[in-house]
Every structure is written in structure tokens, then in C-alpha cells.
Amino acid sequence: MTTAKRPADLYLRFLQLAEALRGLPSLPPLDPLEERILAIIARAGQERQRLSVRDMMAKKDLGAPATLHSRLTSMREKGWIMLSDTEDPRRKQIELTQAALLHFDKLSKCMVQAAQQI
Template sequence: MSKSSRPADIYLRFLNLLDALRALPALPPLDPLEERILAVVGRARQLQERLSVRDLMAQEGLGAPATVHTRIKSMRSKGWLVLADTEDSRRKQVDLTPAALAYFDQVSGLMLKATEGS
């Protein structure tokens, strides 16, 4: 039987590699809501869209604005997100930290590694 006899094996290899990456002491772990927020911020960055704290709190499916705001604060203290000033001092832009970008680079590498030999 080959290393990946089913397409699901690639995904399962990826999950195993991702678990190993998360065990490394790079950035503090995220809860499921924080992971969804990270994905929203990452997609906005990739599309070169501006994303303010208010925009993020208004996102469908992330929960109550106060909960999202609390998670943004938590993610900033964990080193995942940074807030930047805008022309309106009351609005802050949400972006990924260099460490979060490095994490995405590592996850991307894991995806490629999981497909090797398939």
C-alpha cells in the first residue's frame, strides 16, 4: 500500500504536522474563535483590504461584538495581531504581526510537505 492510498490521508498527514507545529513554543495557542478571527484577518491582508476593529466586530459568524473585541485584545497580547492608526484616530486597522505571518508560512510549508509522495 502506498504512503497515501486515499486523498484523506494527505489531510490527516497535514493535521499531524500542524499539531506538531502548534506544540512548538512560537506563539501562544489560539482558541477556535481566535483561529477564525486570524483567518479573516489573513484573508483581508491577502486581498489587500483594510480591516478595522469595527469591521471585524461586525463580521457575521464571529459572535457578539464585545466577544470579538475581547478576543482581539487577547490576540494582541499573545502576539498574533497588531493595531495600526488610520487617518481617523478613533479607528484602528487590524493586521497580522510578523510572527503570525511566519506561522502562516510554516503552515503553508506543512501543506506542501503533506502532499509529498502522494
């Protein structure tokens, strides 16, 4: 007896493949809040929107500004993000590092692989 494929099977297979990436030597792992922050930064970059440290710290749904500041510092130290200068020397632009972009490339490959296997 064969089991019917559910739409969720694709997503669950993707999660399984993405989890396997965590075991590969690359960047240090992120905690759940850092993963949310990374996704926000990636989406802003994809949409060609500027995202400064001040903009990020103003996002109340992510927690207190001090918490966000410590997470951004941690993410810089781990190699996920970098800060670049803007026309205002007091403001820093948040951007993904090349290593973070490669991580998203790997996740994309996981998604394609999952779609091909289901």
C-alpha cells in the same frame, strides 16, 4: 496488500504536521474562535482589503461585539495581531504581526511536506 491512497490522506497528513507545530515554542496558542478570526484577518491581508476593529465586530457570525473585542485584545496580548492607525484616529486597522506571518509560513511548509509524503 497495499492500501489505496485517498484524497483525504493529504489533508489528514497536513493536519498531523500542523498539530506538531503547536508544540513548538512560538506564539501562545489561540482558542478556536481566535483561530477563525486569525484566518479572516489573514485572508483580508492577502486580498489587500482593509479590516478595521469595527469591521470585525460587525461580523455577526463570530459572536457578540464584546466577545470579539475581548478576543482581539487577547490576540494582541499574545502577539498574533497588531492595530495600526488609519486616517481616522478613531478607527484601527487590524494586521498580522511578523510572528503570525511566520506561523503561516510554517503551515505552508507543512502543506508542501504533506503533499510530498503522500
